[in-house]
Amino acid sequence: MNIHDIARRLNISIGTISRALNDRAGVSAKTRQRVLDAAKRYGYSPNQSGRSLRRGATGMIGFMVIPNRDRTTKGEAFFMTIFDGLQSVLAAHGLDLVIHYCGADQDPETHVQRIVERRMVDGLIISQTNRSDPRIDYLIEKKLPFIAFGRSDTRRAHTWTDLDFEGVAEQSIDLLYRLGHRRIAIATAANELNFGYLYLEACRASLARHGIVLTDDLIFREPLTEAGGYSLGGRLLALRDRPTAVSLVQNTLTLGLYQRLSDAGVVPGHDLSIIGFDQSPNGDFLRPSLTQFRLSLTELGEWLGCQIIALIEARRAGRQIRHAHKIWPLQIEPGESAQPPAR
Amino acid sequence: MNIHDIARRLNISIGTISRALNDRAGVSAKTRQRVLDAAKRYGYSPNQSGRSLRRGATGMIGFMVIPNRDRTTKGEAFFMTIFDGLQSVLAAHGLDLVIHYCGADQDPETHVQRIVERRMVDGLIISQTNRSDPRIDYLIEKKLPFIAFGRSDTRRAHTWTDLDFEGVAEQSIDLLYRLGHRRIAIATAANELNFGYLYLEACRASLARHGIVLTDDLIFREPLTEAGGYSLGGRLLALRDRPTAVSLVQNTLTLGLYQRLSDAGVVPGHDLSIIGFDQSPNGDFLRPSLTQFRLSLTELGEWLGCQIIALIEARRAGRQIRHAHKIWPLQIEPGESAQPPAR
């Protein structure tokens, strides 16, 4: 069932059919209605390949997700909530959201190349940026409208957004310092991941402002999983000069960390203060409750949607594009896990 | 840069270019190499829309994900691990995996209609099936190769796979009975979700085999989230004739449940036995450790990939298709949360 079939059935030309279905001028209200009725009756809807070919646009926006080595990209609620915000904006513009899952054995760069070369999407959002991320240069080169969710060290102009890792680091360190902590451990991500680097360096800077030098023995990098948190706990406990507090770059670590401490009879907030990062359901259901940060991910998703649409519109109109950069502030939510040090 | 540009540059016809790139017969090794070199040099790769239009196939396989009301579809590791297995099989066949995220405000059925009507995928996998799921009838009607991940009450032939909810229910109940429990609560999912129904009825049957009648006051339906688990804990504690054990349909409930019990000074395994369901990272990091089930999700993903490819091949070859049905057994992993009842 294609446009010709409908045209034949209605004794109307295919041009008119197309105009009617696409809300274009030059077709009377009566025939438009006839076309719409017929389309519904015969279950016709335009073939996307034909339409894409002619229009030079697929109507799809990609979101590329990379699992880390440990298969847990982040708390699932994290991306899901972003998708919700993004999806609603895109749908309002007749665009579809498709998520490109980059297999664990696949190279992210070749994966993005494949997406671009096959012209599968009109716009792309990449996440989990590395400190040096060739995907960004590639996408700039190929002139595909895209947004990087996460910063990188490239100097070339592009749209990006990111969480305020520096702000979180500063608030965390300041709070811990105010509470009286002087020996503070930092649990961050692999250095090649941009946010791990940012977080660590911001912590270092904040500590320095208080006259504290962050030594390497207080820097921990574990897989961002429950198991990583468990291992982190063990390593913290094993230190001969044990820190009185630890600041986490991601909440996936918390559950394992709590349990490792519990195994050793160490109470969070009492014997060791803990500050988490992004809110996750976990934080609300740990005892003692976790001091962490809150953020509107739906809003972030909506922002992504608006920006990618703006980029595409600008491209089509041939306008010069203004690349937006937005950093999302996070608000601290005090819990019981951050207390003055014991003694 | 399209096929004509390459043809002009090489002084070769477009037909030959196409044949060379698609590994078809009728082109000499020398010219094939020239074409491949040129394609690489000029960064050419065939336009997917044109190719899809001509071939009548998009080369993409869809996986439809529905968030539940609470935005947490399942443990994220759950789907991610499935995607890994699925993706690797598809990639080996030159197919792409795209995930269709159905927004929280979108109706799953209209979403699937949109996917089908726009001919966006050659095959589709739907998950989170309802007991009565119109998507299945629709997909059968539209003759799109698809697999339902989850059973439903339709009697029409189609390929599906599911976890062995009955087996898990039986093993759980049997274990609890053997341990001495007689008053056992069941935490299941909304009845419209097929697995919630299956699990509940299998528990009921297993209990009946031991001469126990499952009464309504011991059936709990909470949102499958940490918050739901917390609420479940409260409701269990409030019962005047408190059960000695509870069996959970999904592990997302565990964290909240543990904390609610902890708040009340109730110890899992001692005052209340708990059996979880699918393994999740959580289970390994709860104290007391959770008795739960294990399953190879990568394998499940690979199975999905092989089956959907088989369906598509059969369709193309015009062969009659044999619809596979596979139920995945889960192996119990004893933890400390299931013990003989106190007294």
Add this chain to the structure above:
DNA sequence: AGCAGTCCCGTAAACGTTTACGAAGAAGCG
């Protein structure tokens, strides 16, 4: 009546592929 302007609508040319068909040349054979 003649003419300009408006409103609908049909025609046909793209968009970038793949592939059936046929032709040209080479190779093999008597």
Add this chain to the structure above:
DNA sequence: CGCTTCTTCGTAAACGTTTACGGGACTGCT
């Protein structure tokens, strides 16, 4: 050398749309 067979390649017709263009039928005006 003539014939057949095989290999290699070019030509052109699809695939299903969208849209620029032009033409007919009206309307309104002089």
